Amino acid sequence: MKLDRLLAITMMLLNQPRVSATDLAKRFEVSLRTIYRDMDAINQAGIPIVSFAGSEGGYEIMQGYRLEKQVLSLEDFSSICSALRGVRSATDHLEIDRLIERIGALMPGQKTARNQTYVDLDFKPAPNDKAHMGPIHQAIKDRQYVSFTYLDNKGTETERKLEPMGLFLKGYTWYLYGYCLTRMDIRIFRLSRIGDLKILTEHFVRRDFTLQDVEEQFMSRVDFKKLQVVLIFQPEIKTRVRDEFGFDQMIVSPDGTLSLTTYFSSMERAIQKILSYGCMVKVLEPPELISNIQHHIQMMAQLYER
DSSP states (O other): OHHHHHHHHHHHHHHSSOBOHHHHHHHHTOOHHHHHHHHHHHHHTTOOEEEEOSTTOEEEEOTTOOOOGGGSOHHHHHHHHHHHHHHHHHHOOHHHHHHHHHHHHTSTTHHHHHHOOSOOOOOOOOHHHHHHHHHHHHHHHHTEEEEEEEEOTTSOEEEEEEEEEEEEEETTEEEEEEEETTTTEEEEEEGGGEEEEEEEEEEOOOOSOOHHHHHHHHHHHOOTTSEEEEEEEOGGGHHHHHHHHOSTTOEEOTTSOEEEEEEESSHHHHHHHHHTTGGGEEEEEOHHHHHHHHHHHHHHHHHHHO
8 A cells, every 4th residue: 555655665764774766666566666656755745855876876865854753743643544444444454553553653642643533434345345355455465367257337247367456446436457468458347346256376567557547547538528418306305416416516496496417428327327316307408318218218117017
């Protein structure tokens, strides 16, 4: 995890006169590119890092600089521990408990800080996802191939072999990303759609990709404003509408109905979302979406006529 790695790198730089980027990459099993980014992040956090070229080169903290314990307040410490406990709830990894203890050793009044939590983060996944997370996380650390069946959003099931690179949480959903040997490209997989997971004995050399690279690639492929839709909702579901669409773009009519303009990345996603509201929503625009909704309603009616 990045936070764990940044803290460990900082502690190494505090305790050693100079550390090379190659040694850091080997120690933390990441690419040189990732180490360069980590150094930039540490610099931006206010800890001055100096780099030296040549065979004896490497990184060290600027001479005369000292990282005092008081650089983090008790409130800062509480926030860090809350985030780490959130990750702990998802992974059940005992090393996170040890990390919290190590951070606590740096802080005065650590007993008070550990128990003083302003925000409680619970990233606990669904049981099926959690069963996959432990083995996948270990495969990522050990750089072992994994194989599984994957069910896409159209119901098509395929066999996949993957170089797993990382797990991430987005929109309350856990995902795995890595290099798919079936598609010969970087891919993202929703954990809940993975079945028959196997950790293979073969090892791979990690490719120079980060989660940021994957997200940029994904965002460039998807047009989240592909389909503009105008909807009108019944007053009874005002709470759900506000939860899912927010307050700003909503117009409340005198009769209590709520109208809004929103966007979807595809016709399929729009139909799926709108039908989940049942008879509590009506589509005003566009015409092609109205036709598709009518068709789906007719197909549903035919199921019950039989």
